[in-house]
Amino acid sequence: MKAISYRRYGGPEVFEYGEVRDPKVGPDSVLVKVRAAAVNPVDWKAREGYLDGIIDPVFPVVPGWDVSGVVVQPGVSVTEFAVGDEVIGYVREDFLSRGTFAEYVAAPVRTLARKPRNLSFEEAAGLPLAGLTAYQSLYHVLRVKRGETVLVHAAAGGVGSLAVQLAHHLGCRVLGTASEANHDFVRSLGGEPLTYGDGLADRVRGLAPEGVDAALDTVGGDALKASAAVLTPDGRLASIADGDVLAYGGHYFWVRPDPRDLTHLTELAEQGALSVHLAETFPLERAAEAYRLNQTGRTRGKIVVTVDWEEEGEVGETGD
Template sequence: MQAMTYSRYGGPEVLEASEVPVPKVPPGSVLIRVQAAGVNPVDWKIMAGKLDALMDVHFPVIPGWDVAGVVEAVGFDVPEFSPGDEVYAYGRRDSVRGGTFADLTSLPVSMIARKPESLGWEQAAGLPLTTMTAQRTLDILDVRSGATLLIHNGSGGVGRAAVQLAAARGARVIATASERHHARLRELGAEPVQYGEGLASRVRDLAPEGVDAAADFIGGALEDSLALLRGGGRHASIVDPAVRERGGSYVWVRPDGRELERLGALVDAGRLTVDVERAYPLEETAEAFRASMAGHTGGKIVLTPFTR
């Protein structure tokens, strides 16, 4: 089969299309024919060697953790799925080697859920990691109806998901973003504010008594979060481990098919959607990575099957 691979750490230039063996299907696993794969910053950070201290990397690497596709085959002890089922997953393993940027990928059943019927392949592939991260953050912050939540970087993939999930819980959401994203954030259920110098003052204009919780999805927001929290308020970050030294939580999400089912129910109920900025064929993964690295996109970047 074809896959995108890299055999050393580096930038997008180390990626190449390769012929690799079809993955085996161990007990408790399924083989998925990839219809779309989501691009996340962690994909190119791993490729650059930035997670070398945390995860074993076995070259050559097939990158990618998010996937949406069709079950091709199942392990002999897998009654949960059958060939032809449409599924999606956040497929992070304990070590880095065989990812989702390929014709086929093999994943444990515990990571997989049925694809929401109301999402196309590209949207489904853009949901798992970012939206599960948002869900995990809101759970840690115990965001409930009536609470006021501040989201730093509401226009990013995790931020857009968190806006919708918090609004679905009945929370009031204030989200930072550049002005060109404000209209979309309003549509998703947030009150947008311009990020940058003077942010705390702008948020105070909207919430004079402060906020109940703050979620940092960009980094560098710790002091603003602390300045705006009410007494007993909670804060968390997916970027800055230093929050733990200041009473906050550092969030790292685990693969969990049950959590994807929980999110899929919200999708099919019309309470959660995924914005896709652009889709690239798998052979253009380097260009997709460059777009992700540039940031400031209007939605998720995803990959579709090879065209050659």
């Protein structure tokens, strides 16, 4: 099958587009015909070796953890999905090798849920990792509830834009940091925009003089410091970007695959409470460009890579 892969750590220049070994389908996995896969910052950090201390690579590595596609072969013990089911997944394993930037991926069922019917494959591909990060941070770690004031950093980004929508749906007042060019976008999601940078804590206090009940840091550094400074006495703090959050009494959070949480995100999308904004899409062979754009850190919403099947073979032609 065709895929994007790399044989050593490095920048986007290490990517190769071409044939790789077809995936084997384990008993508890399904073979997914990939329609789209989203780019996440953790993908390029893994490619550059920043995760080497916790996750072993098995080269060549096919990158990518987000996917939307169609089930073409269930594993022998799988009852959750059948051929033809449209699914989404945060397909993360405890090693780097069998990613989603390929024509097919063998995905453990614990990483999957059905695709939201009202989202395109491209939109749906942007939901799993970013959506689960936002959902688990807000619901399980910060435990936000109706009537609270929540601060979300990088509110126009992949995780931030979904976190704003989720907190708004819960009945929270949401303050979101973003560049001025993205303020109207943050408002459209249900948030009150704030410009990040020097003086942020003062701007937050100007909108919420008594402080915020919860803050989700997706940036680290000065944003984390400002978040800690504007919490109410009982305020909660979580970061997905900076381990120094522990020094402020907060939580350092790493998202995990969870089919129940992913199913809830599907339901919220189908209810119209959650949408995925696409910044740009690229064909699979141009994935390196997608990663370069993601590394600028200035995109609104999600960057997605698509697999064009119009000229490809039929389902099952994977050499299994």
